[in-house]
Amino acid sequence: MKKAENIIVGISIGDLNGIGPEVVLKTFEDSRMLELCTPVIFANVKILSFVKKTFESTANLHGIDHLDQIITGKINVLNVWRENVDLNFGANDDAVGSYAIKSFVAATQALKEGAVDVLVTAPINKYNIQSDEFKFPGHTDYLNQELEGNALMLMVQDNLRVGLLTDHVPVNEVSKHLTPALIAQKIETVRKTLVQDFSINKPKIAVLGLNPHSGDNGVIGKEEQDIIKPAIKKLFDKGTLAFGPFPADGFFGSGQYEKYDAIIATYHDQGLIPFKTLSFGKGVNYTAGLDKIRTSPDHGTAYDIAGKGVADAQSFQEAVYLAIDIYNARNQYAEMSANPMKVKEKREEKNNR
Known part of the structure; x- marks a missing residue:
């Protein structure tokens, strides 16, 4: 089983005009989070540096161009695109929606290939993500197509x-x-x-x-x-x-x-x-x-407070915690299923306490 800090959490950035980028940065400003996992944000390091400056975030970002460049203990940002994106916090923008999907599709592919262990998705706007290439109501329907189960x-x-x-x-x-x-x-x-x-x-x-x-x-x-x-x-x-x-x-x-x-x-x-x-x-x-693990916060893009620096990151943080917990539980279940005697020993140990 992997050590905690080596669990790689892939993060799709969601709608850049919403509160997603803010709650992602707030979550990993706490250095203790990097003792639990290694985050990889699928976006663009220049865009996130702009967001970081806007919210005066203390998160230290590490830009990478390939997934084999991930560094444990860093907030890795994979450059999924190179071009600049004009942000207007709180605005519904089809162009921004297309970048949310670029991030999500790339993160899902990394999850399928095992380059990341779990996926945590920041909120998207279901209206501005629609295109000829992406005709799904949201995250779940696409994941159901791409992943087994x-x-x-x-x-x-x-x-x-x-x-x-x-x-x-x-x-x-x-x-x-x-x-x-x-x-x-x-x-x-x-x-x-x-x-x-x-x-x-x-x-x-x-x-x-x-x-x-x-x-x-x-x-x-x-x-x-x-x-x-x-x-x-x-x-x-x-x-x-x-x-x-x-x-x-x-x-x-x-x-x-x-x-x-x-x-x-x-x-x-x-x-x-x-x-x-x-x-x-x-x-x-x-x-x-x-067959893969995906979590997300229980809120949407919250355009009404986007860009104001007041978004609560707790639900996103809980989504990261839960993804890690499920990853560990699923690995333990697989290990025990492969070794029934270990299950029996653990039960006897529990009963003898």
Whole structure:
């Protein structure tokens, strides 16, 4: 297993007119971060030097032209492009959006090739990234194409983990996407990631209903009775500890979520509104279900405060921490899977304490 400082964290810079560059620099101003990992920012060192000067950042940048030039203990900036980019903090700019995608595509390629160990993505603007070369709604859809597996958005903050059956789907189309196959796939993805990435041996998973009061026995909708509940029962009968569907309105307020290792919401806002309310800006978006590790902060470009130097870097910092933790957990899981006797020894050691 790699030593902590040798874990290479690839960082896509996101929208340069947003708060991404600011929170990246703020995160690595703390020299202790360089004891945990070696960052590689996919951007341009001149651009980041300008941003550094703008915010009077103390981060020391080390420009490189090739990934074999990475230096441990430095904030490496890989020059993905050479030309100058005009920045206008807070502005929606298609040209700036194209550089966000150049950064992201290059960082993803490095992740695929193993040149970086994990990927942390700064926020993009979904509107200005669209082009003939990039026709994806956002990071997750592109990663799902480029990396092996089935991507699932999992929001994480300590022991609170919220996944989604459907993510960027219009509310009036959610029910059309709910199928037994989709529900089974998403629950299995969450179960697997809880085991290998969060070291939870027998995870308990709660699934929320789609309709008010979880359909009220079919009075306010039949998706729960006809689709969700049978799919959960089928998995439960095979040994997966999945429960529900639960009425979503009181599930979080009552503290019921604390009884489960993960909660799966049926659509985006049903899961993210309570998550962001409870996580207080410390949440992380983890793309579960892939053969590589990617995290991001739980916020967007925040154009309204971009360039003012007031952005809170905590969510981005937590995204770096989580990526490192999952990298270590996944390696340990692989090691134990290859050596079952070691698993037995660790369990006996734990029981004898």
